[in-house]
Structures are given as structure tokens and as C-alpha cells.
Amino acid sequence: MIDALNHLPRPRAGAEELAGQFGDLAPPLTARQAAVESSRCLYCFDAPCVNACPSEIDIPSFIHRISDENLQGAAERILSANILGGSCARVCPTEILCEQACVRNNAKECAPVLIGQLQRYALDNAAFSEHPFKRSPASGKRIAVVGAGPAGLSCAHRLAMHGHDVVVFEAREKSGGLNEYGIARYKLVDDYAQREVEFLLGIGGIEIRHGQRLGDNLSLTDLHQQYDSVFLGLGLNAVRQLGLPDEQAPGVLAATDYIRELRQADDLSQLPLADRCLVIGAGNTAIDMAVQMSRLGARDVNLVYRRGHADMGATEHEQDIAKANQVRLHTWARPDAVLLDDDGRVRGMRFARTALVEGRLGDTGETFELAADAIFKAIGQCFDEHSLGDPLAAQLARDGERIRVDAGMRTSVPGVYAGGDCTALGQDLTVQAVQHGKLAAEAIHAQLMLNVEAA
Numbered sequence: 374m375i376d377a378l379n380h381l382p383r384p385r386a387g388a389e390e391l392a393g394q395f396g397d398l399a400p401p402l403t404a405r406q407a408a409v410e411s412s413r414c415l416y417c418f419d420a421p422c423v424n425a426c427p428s429e430i431d432i433p434s435f436i437h438r439i440s441d442e443n444l445q446g447a448a449e450r451i452l453s454a455n456i457l458g459g460s461c462a463r464v465c466p467t468e469i470l471c472e473q474a475c476v477r478n479n480a481k482e483c484a485p486v487l488i489g490q491l492q493r494y495a496l497d498n499a500a501f502s503e504h505p506f507k508r509s510p511a512s513g514k515r516i517a518v519v520g521a522g523p524a525g526l527s528c529a530h531r532l533a534m535h536g537h538d539v540v541v542f543e544a545r546e547k548s549g550g551l552n553e554y555g556i557a558r559y560k561l562v563d564d565y566a567q568r569e570v571e572f573l574l575g576i577g578g579i580e581i582r583h584g585q586r587l588g589d590n591l592s593l594t595d596l597h598q599q600y601d602s603v604f605l606g607l608g609l610n611a612v613r614q615l616g617l618p619d620e621q622a623p624g625v626l627a628a629t630d631y632i633r634e635l636r637q638a639d640d641l642s643q644l645p646l647a648d649r650c651l652v653i654g655a656g657n658t659a660i661d662m663a664v665q666m667s668r669l670g671a672r673d674v675n676l677v678y679r680r681g682h683a684d685m686g687a688t689e690h691e692q693d694i695a696k697a698n699q700v701r702l703h704t705w706a707r708p709d710a711v712l713l714d715d716d717g718r719v720r721g722m723r724f725a726r727t728a729l730v731e732g733r734l735g736d737t738g739e740t741f742e743l744a745a746d747a748i749f750k751a752i753g754q755c756f757d758e759h760s761l762g763d764p765l766a767a768q769l770a771r772d773g774e775r776i777r778v779d780a781g782m783r784t785s786v787p788g789v790y791a792g793g794d795c796t797a798l799g800q801d802l803t804v805q806a807v808q809h810g811k812l813a814a815e816a817i818h819a820q821l822m823l824n825v826e827a828a
């Protein structure tokens with residue numbers, strides 16, 4: 374249980390009612406809807422939707438197959454580019470990716486082709502009697518992958534396809550990374566993250582070892598010596614701090630810590646509920662936190678951001694979800710002090726009003742207070758330095774705090790590759806991490822085969 378919130382009450386609603394609150398945010402298309410929607414695709418030449426997809430899925434081609442009632446073919450098309458296409462169909466911000474680029478996304482047409490929904494339809498309804506991809510003959514090469522999140526899993530699958538043996542080292546009990554521990558509960562329902570991992574492992578040649586943490590019981594020096602290549606898909610596991618006194622007081626918590634508990638809870642009615650809560654931040658994590666608190670039954674959910682609406686990291690679609698769930702958005706205010714009651718627990722927060730003065734964010738001198746039983750910090754994740762403590766890991770060049778990679782996902786240490794959120798390349802999205810893992814696997818494979826030819 375989350376110690377910092379243990380003093381709070383439990384939700385008023387029972388387990389069953391709460392489970393209903395966390396059902397599928399976007400229910401799947403019916404066969405009829407999929408037929409109508411797929412017929413809207415114009416099968417554009419040089420399709421802009423494909424260029425906007427970080428994992429380069431051949432979108433017109435899979436939609437064409439849905440239209441032809443060839444769901445198996447459609448699913449294979451998607452999975453050959455993105456082996457986690459099922460979770461991406463559910464979590465991708467399509468409104469700023471493929472669907473934004475769709476030529477039907479204009480006022481006359483009313484709406485873009487619902488690419489994400491069609492992708493989900495194909496993958497949910499295709500029936501595979503066995504894993505759709507075969508392994509190449511065994512290469513005799515062994516690769517270590519650190520982190521079983523979207524980047525690591527995607528890399529492992531593509532390497533296994535090329536005939537290599539892969540060992541994935543994962544710190545946590547379950548695989549899936551943030552698909553299992555971070556994505557909002559109503560986006561990935563019915564244990565989807567675990568079902569997808571099982572499907573992916575169906576290719577064979579991948580062993581996952583849990584409880585293995587780089588920087589604790591695992592070192593990059595050892596992996597580099599023992600394996601033909603190493604891929605790091607570590608994600609971002611530390612949380613940015615507000616830098617205020619009393620930040621450790623009961624009632625203040627990282628949003629990701631709460632979401633992790635919520636994702637793993639069998640009975641949501643046992644979670645602590647902050648009837649009045651504050652969420653600090655403006656990205657998708659902040660929105661997810663606020664919406665989930667509201668769905669648990671909180672009466673007063675306020676999200677506070679230091680800049681304006683236009684600067685918010687959360688997409689307009691996400692902001693609409695927040696509004697539809699009675700989340701109040703406050704802009705141009707920054708946390709100034711955590712307010713405590715006589716027992717030393719959170720009773721609210723004081724904010725300083727902000728404004729842009731000659732292009733720089735500053736305080737106006739005005740302050741205001743909001744009452745709250747809990748404050749959730751969602752001002753961003755950062756790199757967990759502990760993971761790269763050993764001498765070889767310490768040599769990895771960085772872009773800021775993240776690991777520097779080139780376009781082939783190579784780090785500055787030969788034989789070591791990295792991808793996903795722990796690198797500075799692209800956006801911090803599931804689909805981007807999957808693409809990084811795939812690109813790294815191709816680069817690793819090409820290098821290993823070159824070494825074999827040269828020997």
C-alpha cells in the first residue's frame with residue numbers, strides 16, 4: 374500500500390462499481406463499424422498517415438485487408454512493423470500522429486479515418502493458430518536486453534526472429550514496463566499488457582529473468598563480456614521533485630507511484646482516496662492521474678500548471694477527457710508551499726501566480742491557496758542514475774541525463790545499444806519505444822552478421 378496516503382479514507386463505491394468506472398475508455402468497433410470505417414480509406418499513394426506513424430505501419434495496406442475481410446492478413450501487416458501493435462492501438466495519441474495526418478482529417482469530412490480503432494479491430498479479431506512469425510535458423514549469437522518494457526520487448530522479438538537467442542533482464546516482477554505499471558487503467562483493460570507479452574514470447578528464443586536490476590545485481594561490464602551485444606531499454610524510473618520543504622510529508626506522492634498501485638490492484642475499493650486532490654503537471658501522466666482519481670470518487674480534482682493551455686504536454690483530446698471527468702484545470706500558477714495541518718499531514722498548497730515577462734516565466738507577486746488531502750506530483754520522469762553505476766556504464770555518453778544514441782541506436786560503447794525513453798531520440802511514447810527496439814535489433818543483427826562474414 375502507498376504509505377504516504379494510508380491515513381486517507383477508502384472509496385465510497387464498492388469494488389464492482391469501481392471496476393465499471395475503469396472499463397475500456399474507447400470500446401472496440403463492431404464488425405459493421407469496421408466495414409464502414411475501412412471503406413472510408415482512400416488508400417493514398419505516399420500516404421501521409423504512414424509518414425506520421427513512428428513505427429512505420431503500412432496503414433492503407435492493413436485497412437485494405439480489413440475491407441477485404443482478411444483480418445489475419447491485416448494483423449500480420451501491423452505486427453510485422455510493430456509487434457506491440459495491440460497496445461499501441463489502445464494507447465497511441467493518434468490525434469497527433471496518423472489520424473492528424475490523414476487526408477480525411479478536415480472540416481468537410483468531419484473526421485479522419487479511425488486508424489487506431491481499425492488497428493485494434495484487426496488485432497483483436499485475427500485468429501492465429503500459432504505465432505505469426507518464424508525464427509530464422511539459429512545464429513549461435515546471444516544478446517542481453519535490459520528492461521522488459523516496450524523498447525526491450527520489441528528488440529527481443531526482432532532479434533529472436535533473426536535466429537538469435539535473447540535473455541531479457543528485468544528489475545520488476547512482471548514484464549511490460551509502463552504498459553503494465555504506468556498506462557491509465559482504462560486504456561489497457563483485461564490484463565492486456567500480460568496477454569501481449571505472452572503472445573510476443575510465442576516466437577521462442579527469448580528468456581526473461583525477473584528481479585535482475587542493472588546497477589544492483591547486474592553490471593554492464595559483465596553483460597558486455599558474456600553476450601555478443603547488449604540493448605538497454607531502461608525507461609525513466611525516477612521522478613522529478615518540486616524542490617519544496619515538506620515535500621516528504623504524508624499526503625504528497627509521485628503520480629506514477631499511485632498509478633502503479635492502481636494498475637496492480639485487484640480491488641480498487643481498497644485504495645486510499647483523496648476526496649480533494651491536487652495534481653501538479655500538464656502532461657499525460659498528470660491527466661491520467663487526475664482522471665483516475667475522479668473515477669475513484671474524488672469530489673474535487675484540480676490540475677495545476679505553471680504555464681498556459683497551449684504549452685500543456687497533454688494533447689487536446691486528453692484535456693477533453695479530463696474535463697469530461699470533472700477535472701478542473703488551473704493554469705499560470707506554480708507550487709509555492711506545501712500546507713500542513715496540526716498532525717503534519719497535507720491540508721493544501723499555496724501557489725504563486727505566474728506570467729510571461731519579456732518571454733520569461735516569472736511570478737506576479739500574487740498567491741492563492743487550494744485545499745487538498747493529497748498532492749500528486751506529475752512534473753516528469755527522469756533517469757535513474759543508479760542503473761548506470763558500474764565503470765563501463767559510467768562511460769556511456771549522454772544527451773543531458775539520457776543515453777546518447779545514433780540513428781542505429783548505437784551508444785558510445787561499441788556493442789551496446791539503447792532505445793526508448795532512456796534515450797533522447799524522438800518522443801516519450803510507447804510506439805516510439807517499440808520502433809527504437811526494432812531499429813536496434815536490425816542494427817545489432819547487421820553488425821553481428823558483418824562480424825561473422827569478416828571472421
Ligand SMILES: Cc1cc2nc3c(=O)[nH]c(=O)nc-3n(C[C@H](O)[C@H](O)[C@H](O)COP(=O)(O)OP(=O)(O)OC[C@H]3O[C@@H](n4cnc5c(N)ncnc54)[C@H](O)[C@@H]3O)c2cc1C
Pocket residue numbers: 464465466519520521522523524525542543544545548549550551552555556557560585586587588606607608609610629632657658661754760792793794795800801802803804806
Ligand atoms: C503514467 C504514464 C502514462 C503514459 N501514457 C502513455 C500513453 O497513453 N500513450 C503512450 O504512447 N505513451 C504513454 N506513456 C509513455 C510510455 O509509457 C513510454 O514512452 C514507454 O513505456 C517507454 O518504453 P520503454 O521500454 O522505453 O520504458 P518502460 O516502459 O519504462 O520500460 C522500462 C523497463 O525497464 C525496467 N528497468 C528499469 N531500470 C532497470 C534496471 N536498472 N535493470 C533492469 N531493468 C530495469 C523497468 O522495470 C521497465 O520494465 C506514459 C507514461 C507514463 C509514465
Ligand code: SF4
Pocket residue numbers: 413414415416417420421422423432433474475476477486488
Ligand atoms: S491518409 Fe487517411 S485516407 Fe489516406 S491512406 Fe491514410 S488512413 Fe487512408
